[in-house]
Amino acid sequence: MSQYTLASELATISGRPTITRDLVARWERGHQIPRAGTRQWLSVVLQVPREQLDIAAAAARRRSRLGHAVVTENAPAQPGHARRAQGTPPLLPMFRSRVQGGILAATLLNPDRSFSLTELAEHAGASLASVDKENKLLERAGLLTSRREGTIRLMRAADQHGALIGPLTELMRLTYGVPQIVGEEFGSVPGVARIALGGIWADRFAGIPGPEPDGIELLIATPPGKTPDEHALSVAAQRAEQRLKRPLTFTTVPLDPDLDTLQIPHQRPGHPVVEVAAIRPRSVPRPSDVELDGRDTIHHLIHAGQLEMIGGPGANGRPFLDLAAKHIASAERIGENAPDSTFILLSQAAQLIGSSLLAQQGLRASMNAAEHVVGTAVTAQFGHQFSQIELLRRRSRELDVPTSRDSHVTPAEVSTYLRTVRTLLATATHLAEKIGLFS
Missing domain, CATH: 3.30.300 (GMP Synthetase; Chain A, domain 3)
Incomplete structure (x- = not known):
């Protein structure tokens, strides 16, 4: 349930329009404790016993008196010290504020997702106004980009091939990450x-x-x-x-x-x-019962900065396989009428299949990785069948140059590679059930 949804439901059921998303955000960040009357409505909306909320409120008051705080992600170390977070941060003193460090850690370490201002405020342990100010500065510097979905502004890391992004991501990983x-x-x-x-x-x-x-x-x-x-x-x-x-x-x-x-x-x-906070994966990867070759190749790619380890919800190959299946289904529908477009869809599906096997091992291509890394890593571990990932990628790149004599594919090529990519998908789906985290 989002903060907006919770605030809306609380306002509706309690008849109190003063319950807003900003108030819910203050509860979550520990800057304010819901009053007894509000906790009664919270217990109804969240379906949590009122007594449990009362115990939590009492514990929060004790922590506040003792100067302790439970810190989730990059929240301030002590409640009520949001102003202190604006000063020079000893963890990485070249930054202007700890708020900036929290924003960059959240966005750069999760380059495949967007964050609302509220989410970034939770990561950085700061007010929405402070986060909005820092976001604008970082966007002007070309480190973040933004887009709107309705009234919500979403921020994410800028183009991963920017010269500063890779080194800055490494700094954030070693400090605020x-x-x-x-x-x-x-x-x-x-x-x-x-x-x-x-x-x-x-x-x-x-x-x-x-x-x-x-x-x-x-x-x-x-x-x-x-x-x-x-x-x-x-x-x-x-x-x-x-x-x-x-x-x-x-x-x-x-x-x-x-x-x-x-x-x-x-x-x-x-x-x-x-x-x-213990960040739980969507599904806990099973211990590996597949003997993987190519471990030296993977270690080399990690040490060379071409692959990086990931955890939490990102260590899950299922979404990649689901999207690859949709690409294949779309390719089947347009195959005869648009063979070039079909081939590009199949190439993208193959890359997704490779990325799924890496994700299931808690791996992904790094920000500055070469284009062949996914195919190389998967082929080294799971056999020559997956070399098709790199072959498809190279062939699809030829289609990017319309003036080249190799810029078109034949219906026969499309028909053959439809079967090839379907087989890769089936093999990867079977393997995904048997592999665990790479270490």
């Missing part, structure tokens, strides 16, 4: 209830000046009586280390429901602990 990457990797492990970040990174994030963080310290809280799989935690730690390019240590403890804030062992008294 830490909560997202940790949340993605450990959020995919069943049995992880809460995650807290401590150490020097948490100090810098909270605004305490000092040296650059040289490692990441985690505390993983698990439900009483439930122990996460040690191998799954090790894979999550290994992938997070590779993505963050710094060592990571973690400790697991049983979850104490009476604790408002988790505390990292050996954390210095008075130093902040940043609690991170």
Whole structure:
């Protein structure tokens, strides 16, 4: 349910037009606690027991009095300190504000999606006005682009081939991207209830000046009586280390429901602990029961910056396969009448099929990757059948030059490649059920 929808339903059912989307946003960011009367209507709309909301409100008040906060993504380290977030951020002091860092982390680390101003405000832990101001500056600089859907303005990372985008994305991944990457990797492990970040990174994030963080310290809280799989935690730690390019240590403890804030062992008294949202994937990738060749090729492409690791909802190949199936269906309908257009659709479907297998492994082509990377990576792991991905891509590029003698395809080519791409789709669908995260 969006903030607009929740506000609208609350206003309707309570008869209070003063309940607006901005008010809901303040509740979500922890800047305000819903009053008792409002909580009663919230329990009706959200179908949550009133008592549960009252307990949460009491806990929020205690945290506010103690100076603690639960931080999700890139929210401020302490409630009520939105103004402090505008100052020079010790985590990456060349930026004008921590708000700017939060916006860039959200957009550059998720280049395939758009964000509303409200979503970016949640990531950056700032007001809508502050986020709007920073967005306009970043758009003027060519780092973000915007579009409108009705009355909502959506922002996303600019063209991925821009000269600044790749290096800037790497900076954001190593600094403000830490909560997202940790949340993605450990959020995919069943049995992880809460995650807290401590150490020097948490100090810098909270605004305490000092040296650059040289490692990441985690505390993983698990439900009483439930122990996460040690191998799954090790894979999550290994992938997070590779993505963050710094060592990571973690400790697991049983979850104490009476604790408002988790505390990292050996954390210095008075130093902040940043609690991170566990970003759950749409479906948890199964452990691999496919013996993958080409691991050296994948490691080489990762170290060369051609492939990057992803987690959370992005580590899901199903949407790619679904879109590839739609492309193939469209190609079948127009095949005889427009063979060139049909061939381009088939080439795009093949790329999507390759991207699906990479996504299922928690991989994707990086911002500055060469065009052949998807085909190369998939062929190295799953066999020569997938070399058709690169062959189709090369052939479709010839169609981009209408004056070339190779700029047209024959109906026979189209008929053959329809069968080829259908077979690739069936094979990839079967493989997707058997492969897990690459590590």
